[in-house]
Amino acid sequence: MLFLEVIAKNLMRRKTRTLLTIAGLAAAVATSTALLSSAWSFASSSRDYYSSRGVDVVVCRAGVSERITSSLSAALAGRLRALPDVAWAEGSLTEMVSLGERALIGIPMHGVDPSGPTADKLEVTSGRKLAAGDHRAVLLGSALAEGLKHRPGETLQIEGTAFHIAGVFQTADAIEANTIIAPLTDVQDLMGRPGQVSEFQIRAVPAANDTSISRLCREIESLHDASGRSLGFKALPMRKFVDSDTETRLTWAMAWGTSVVAVGLSLVAMLNTMLMSVLERTKEFGLLRAIGWTRGRVMRMVLGESLVIGLCASLGGAAGAGLFVRALGTWSYTRNFVQPTLSAEAVVLGIALTIFAGVAGSLYPAYRGATCVPLTALHFE
Amino acid sequence: MRSLTIAAKNLRRRPFRSLLTAAGLAAAVAAIVALVGVAESFESSFLALYTQQGTDLVVQRRGGAVQLSKGVSLKLGQQIRELPGAGQVIGGLMDMVAFESRDLFMVIVNGWEPDCPVLDRVKIQSGRRLQAEDKNCVMLGRILAANLGKQAGDTVEVYGQPFHVVGIFESFSVYENGAVFMLIDDLQRQMDRPGQVTGYVVQANPPGDPDAVAALQSRIEALDPEIAATPCAEFVGSLNQMRVTRVMSWVISAVACVMGAFGILNTMAMSVFERRTEIGAFRAMGWRTWRVVMLIVQESLLLAGAGSVVGVAGGFLAILALAHWHVTSGLVQGDLPLRAVCEGIAMAALMAILGAAYPALRFARLAPVEALREG
Amino acid sequence: MNDTKPDALPRLVPLLDVRSICRTYDDGTVRALKDVSFSVFRGEYVAIMGPSGSGKSTLLNLLGALDHPCRGEICFEGQSLATLRDLDRFRARTIGFVFQSFHLLPTLTALENVQIPMFEGTLNRRARVQKAEELLCLVGLSHRLKHVPQKLSVGERQRVAIARALANDPLVLLADEPTGNLDSRAGAGVLDLFDQLHRERGVTLIVITHGAEVAARAERTIWIRDGQIDLLQMSGGVVTRCAV
Secondary structure, three states, X not given: OOHHHHHHHHHHHOHHHHHHHHHHHHHHHHHHHHHHHHHHHHHHHHHHHHHOOOOOEEEXXXXXXXXXXXXXXXXXXXXXXXXXXXXXXXXXXXXXXXXXXXXXXXXXXXXXXXXXXXXXXXXXXXXXXXXXXXXXXXXXXXXXHHHXXXXXXXXXXXOOEEEEEEEEXXXXXXXXXXXXXXXXXXXXXXXXXXXXXXXXXXXXXXXXXXXXXXXHXXXXXXXXXXXXXXXXXXEEEHHHXXXXXXXXXXXXXXXXXXXXXXXXXXXXXXXXXXXXXXXXXXXXXXXXXXXXXXXXXXXXHHHHHHHHHHHHHHHHHHHHHHHHHHHHOXXXXXXXXXXXXXXXXXXXXXXHHHHHHHHHHHHHHHHHXXXXXXXXXXXXX | OOHHHHHHHHHHHOHHHHHHHXXXXXXXXXXXXXXXXXXXXXXXXXXXXXXXXXXXEEEEEOOOOOOOOOOEEHHHHHHHHOOOOEEEEEEEEEEEXXXXXXXXXXXXXXXXXXXXXXXXXXXXXEEOOOOOOOOOEEEEEHHHHHHHOOOOOOEEEEOOEEEEEEEEEEOOOHHHHOOEEEEHXXXXXXXXXXXXXXXXXXXXXXXXXXXXXXXXXXXXHHHOXXXXXEEHHHHHHHOHHHHHHHHHHHHHHHHHHHHHXXXXXXXXXXXXXXXXXXXXXXXXXXXXXXXXXXXXXXXXHHHHHHHHHHHHHHXXXXXXXXXXXXXXXXXXXXXXXXXXXXXXXHHHHHHHHHHHHHXXXXXXXXXXXXXXXXX | OOOOOOOOOOOOOOOEEEEEEEEEEOXXXXXXXXXXXXXXXXXXXXXXXXXXXXXXXXXXXXXXXXXXXXXXXXXXXXXXXXXXXXXXXXHHHHEEEXXXXXXXXXXXXXXXXXXXXXXXXXXXXXXXXXHXXXXXXXXXXXXXXXXXXXXXXXXXXXXXXXXXXXXXXXXXXXXXXXXXXXXXXXXXXXXXXXXXXXXXXXXXXXXXXXXXXXXXXXXXXXEEEOOEEEEEEOOOOOOXXXXX
């Protein structure tokens, strides 16, 4: 018989209680894992969006909170292209639009140069790519096209204006597959933002490394106009840009906030369960100490029980998180931020948090059980 | 001796265990109270921003976000003022900025016209109010000024540009106390939205009169199909941010409730199991099943009561902490909404009843002799 | 203090040497044991007898290294307990307990219960199981290996407890009212088992009891009354003289 078997038998003795504790903890794990996964995949999806186009630096308006609504003058692209380390620089305008017929709102629409690198790298699977002279023609992401049941050649009402669907593009990222790509000038006209972009994407020269990219960012931020006033640029290496985005931060804040609450409640629940379990078994613990088990071994036994509970809860919770994330992926308010699949890192993090909560919550009960005086425990009535 | 007294004595016999159960409940209740409280207060203080000014309608582009990128033209404001039944019309531009060095990420910036009643309404704590001739000047809300460590006369960097702080103000609303006020043309310039506002808040004439409000609403919407005039409560409730906050707090409360329920089910089930001989004895003495179940449920409710008191206090402390943490102090008011307290207590009662009823029923239904024998 | 024997046997170091131990409770107001001294040699079968309240339980706790005397010392094979730091390990190696209420772990089978003390030892899993089987056969329970305590009769439970007590080859078996919860037949069976262990395997037994018929089975009896050794009692062999 192994030590592990003793632990398992102790747990199975009170099946109902063990199962209930596992269920409660699993609920907590499922929620935090789902939210952590959403935050993780949101950030990684944003990063993929840029890295698939080979973007090294992103330039936006300094000091703003909502980058999407901030504005920069499109003409400034020339100043950026003139910098020595820049291979190409492209401005894009991203807006949240509403689609007329189905009254869908909050769909991201990216306005780009039809002959620029972004439009060029799109994998268009039906219809055609955008061309230089296009007017009121758009490309739909594959998921969006499917959801709207639209095909190339049809018309789509965007913000009350009719657009022609030129083609449908394919992408691995579920979030990006729900976006619209259009010529920059069309988006500027549609949303009343003439001559504006919300950010510039820059690709550095092939010889660039991390140091030269940081230098480039500082150079960009120090650019000023003829009268000496700063152009108000904020330039960040692509990863940092994504990680410091307000939406990214918000999703992380919500995920961690929830996880903290979940861990706290799990700890209390585990403390409760284990303490009662230990108090019930005072005589047994007294006996074990009397026949020679060390305090350490008794503690290891109690901690082992909580570890097993934590592991079972993690597995159940991970499964629950998968379902939860799928639900978030269909709810209209979160669909644009959430991938419907779990990220592996979040699952690992969720398991780690649960085990931490479980073991931390059983430290005191384990100590109580182990340090009982055999004498009094045996005669305990 | 009433059943409740027996219940209380039973709890006192196992003081440590009763305490543990109540503590577990208290944790769940604290979580629920804090989360629902923050969400409630978030929404109600945002609503107060509008209602305190006597706003009847909010006029914005159709959509769902607090600030849309495609604004509404200033011309529209003039048109609304000329409509019959229209009282005060205030146009405002809003944006959000960040002060990264101070960990402040969602700071509201409001652009007002120089003669805007809002600038008159707020109490000037130091310095002066914005005037029409001011260029690149701002007023800071009290909480924001404290977080930034700025006073009247200092310079502050907004949008990467230097602005002169003409005054510090105090408002009834936590949002305004954490905000930056500037003149509308300055903000329009920074946001590159010449001649646009985010929307208008409109008072009907006579103010508050439901017929006047409804009539005005249809007249305004007739001006432009793209815009919507919404009564403020409805407007605030429909905002995306509100929706998301509500759902988040509901989700976490649900999790807390589930965990609390499991916890109390656990302990009550154990307690009932141990006392099955006692329960058998009650039945043997003639107590009917429902009476025995009521006894157990009463014990559970007493525990829930104790847990609720501690939980509500704990939740309140959590809310206060958030109201003082600089990252969230501009968004969280620090009050304890009644609804949060009620929901917390209701959840505790629900958890207690559910947690106790099932195990109690199981054992109370046994024939007394069986229950006594198992011992 | 020294021992004298009527026939001149060579002098041996006693297995257990109790020297003038005292134990008081409640800040000195209750004196459970006063100046008790005696010895037990390897291979002896000794009964400690006395009415309730005489201090038997206290003495058991002290002998079993579950408690410390206020004065005096207890030595096992010449080594004083007061000098040991790790009493847990000591108990595992030296003492086998048999309790009145058996104290078996309810979720484990007889075979598993016997293995519990062996976890602190060095045997691997297979050796542990084998040894447990042997011990259970020794006590006559080879057909009950996989039964949990609930499925065993009270007599069988005590036998499992005895097998468990022998698991680590202890120096001494310490039994507290071993037949207290047993009917007369089961009790007789257990006492027969003690005889067998003593005779065939030379196990050193100390049995604490208030029953004369239990004490009669032992080689000699030490009487306790009011916390002190009361009489000399001889039943077949060795006399121990004690300070009063």
